Amino acid sequence: MFNPYFLVVFLYIALAVLGALDASLINFELLPGFVGLRWMRVHFITLGALTEFAFGILPVLVAARVGVPRPKIRWDIWLTLNLGLLILLMGIPPINAALITTGGTLIFIAATLLMIQLGKMRATDTAQKSEGRKFYLVGLAYLLLGILVGTGLWQGWSTWLQIKVPIEVHIHANNWGFMSLVFAGLLVDLYPSFAGRSLAWPRSITPIFWMMTIGALGLVLGPWFQSNLFSVPGLILHLSATIWLLLNVIKPLVGDRQLRTPGMLHLITAYAWILAPVLVAPLIILQVSGFPGAGIEQNAPQALIYGWVLQFGYAMIPLLFRRIFLPDTPSKLGGNWFSLIAVHLGGIFLWVGIFLHEQQATLHGVAYGLWFVSMLPIAYELWQIVHNGINNLQDKNVVPIAAESGD
Numbered sequence: 485m486f487n488p489y490f491l492v493v494f495l496y497i498a499l500a501v502l503g504a505l506d507a508s509l510i511n512f513e514l515l516p517g518f519v520g521l522r523w524m525r526v527h528f529i530t531l532g533a534l535t536e537f538a539f540g541i542l543p544v545l546v547a548a549r550v551g552v553p554r555p556k557i558r559w560d561i562w563l564t565l566n567l568g569l570l571i572l573l574m575g576i577p578p579i580n581a582a583l584i585t586t587g588g589t590l591i592f593i594a595a596t597l598l599m600i601q602l603g604k605m606r607a608t609d610t611a612q613k614s615e616g617r618k619f620y621l622v623g624l625a626y627l628l629l630g631i632l633v634g635t636g637l638w639q640g641w642s643t644w645l646q647i648k649v650p651i652e653v654h655i656h657a658n659n660w661g662f663m664s665l666v667f668a669g670l671l672v673d674l675y676p677s678f679a680g681r682s683l684a685w686p687r688s689i690t691p692i693f694w695m696m697t698i699g700a701l702g703l704v705l706g707p708w709f710q711s712n713l714f715s716v717p718g719l720i721l722h723l724s725a726t727i728w729l730l731l732n733v734i735k736p737l738v739g740d741r742q743l744r745t746p747g748m749l750h751l752i753t754a755y756a757w758i759l760a761p762v763l764v765a766p767l768i769i770l771q772v773s774g775f776p777g778a779g780i781e782q783n784a785p786q787a788l789i790y791g792w793v794l795q796f797g798y799a800m801i802p803l804l805f806r807r808i809f810l811p812d813t814p815s816k817l818g819g820n821w822f823s824l825i826a827v828h829l830g831g832i833f834l835w836v837g838i839f840l841h842e843q844q845a846t847l848h849g850v851a852y853g854l855w856f857v858s859m860l861p862i863a864y865e866l867w868q869i870v871h872n873g874i875n876n877l878q879d880k881n882v883v884p885i886a887a888e889s890g891d
């Protein structure tokens with residue numbers, strides 16, 4: 485089935501590839517910096533690739549799980565999301581308030597419409613249900629909050645919303661709320677198909693869902709009120725839920741070759757890059773002298789986006805592209821050894837650069853260079869899937885035409 489979101493995902497991954505190359509060349513001073521590109525680099529991945537991907541796959545996935553017919557593509561949602569994104573891409577570099585508000589509002593509307601669509605998909609047979617659906621719905625609710633704060637970030641909205649550290653509220657709502665919950669839902673819904681077995685403790689899914697939901701709330705309210713009374717319990721809850729979910733994924737595969745495939749390792753080890761900022765967080769909170777707290781706050785989000793968000797996508801996006809474009813081929817996660825090693829080395833170089841201030845530009849140049857090359861096999865894999873899928877479709881169309889002309 486033609487799914488226009490997936491072509492856009494491919495387009496933004498191509499832009500993300502160029503964005504990483506550009507960041508690498510800027511660090512090596514081979515290219516001049518361009519205001520606004522920092523925003524684009526992160527949002528090509530978060531909004532352009534992953535949000536777009538989520539919008540494309542969630543209705544199809546939930547419908548399949550609850551046993552209702554595959555929904556027709558909702559062009560209204562596709563158009564509002566993509567118009568919003570294009571308007572933001574125009575509005576963010578010059579910080580044009582009217583364009584940013586319009587773009588943010590359109591994406592907000594698109595997310596609301598998607599929530600309504602998913603909310604209405606109910607199983608007719610009680611035996612069939614999408615365990616992931618509740619994760620997707622709450623994830624999207626956090627996206628709405630993230631959009632609201634993000635859209636108002638440079639427009640003073642945080643003052644009337646009384647947000648103390650708005651950028652962190654934006655990042656936390658989107659990462660710990662939206663991305664974490666959607667990723668968890670995808671793992672829960674898709675693990676049996678790509679791993680060929682069920683999660684270790686299927687009954688743990690509901691407590692994991694609540695721990696993540698409440699944990700993310702604590703992590704959003706923490707910077708909102710600048711209070712560790714929310715952040716610390718939020719972090720503990722969220723992190724414990726994530727570890728519990730990962731154990732659910734890893735335990736059934738212990739001793740199996742599947743655990744050592746690049747795709748599975750991409751999926752699991754991506755989570756190491758969530759742990760990195762968490763491990764240094766106490767040192768920032770305690771303001772340990774000589775510790776580069778400001779450098780971490782400035783650069784850690786990038787490592788999180790490339791190391792975790794994008795890397796999760798390396799495994800998951802090709803899997804679901806295959807499902808849509810090549811439904812007759814076996815379920816297989818994306819990535820190879822090269823992409824796996826390069827993406828992790830990129831994260832290591834970025835973090836080392838934060839601590840070695842003198843060599844920071846070079847180390848960060850190498851980090852983005854590594855992220856750039858790590859994306860190439862994925863972009864190529866996606867291109868091949870789309871290409872073969874379209875060829876198959878054309879072959880199918882040729883048969884009736886050939887038959888007609890033979891009459």
Ligand code: HEM
Nearest residue numbers: 522523526530531588591631634635637655658659663785
């Ligand atoms: C309508 C949607 C969105 C708008 C209007 C928006 C807006 C913004 C703005 C204005 C910034 C500040 C950039 C800076 O200080 O240089 C920002 C940063 C950021 N946003 Fe968004 N954003 C949106 C969606 C998202 C989503 C969906 C995610 C993640 C899933 C996300 C993740 C981030 C991250 C990680 C940063 C920090 C980037 C850095 O430090 O370089 N945003 N966003």
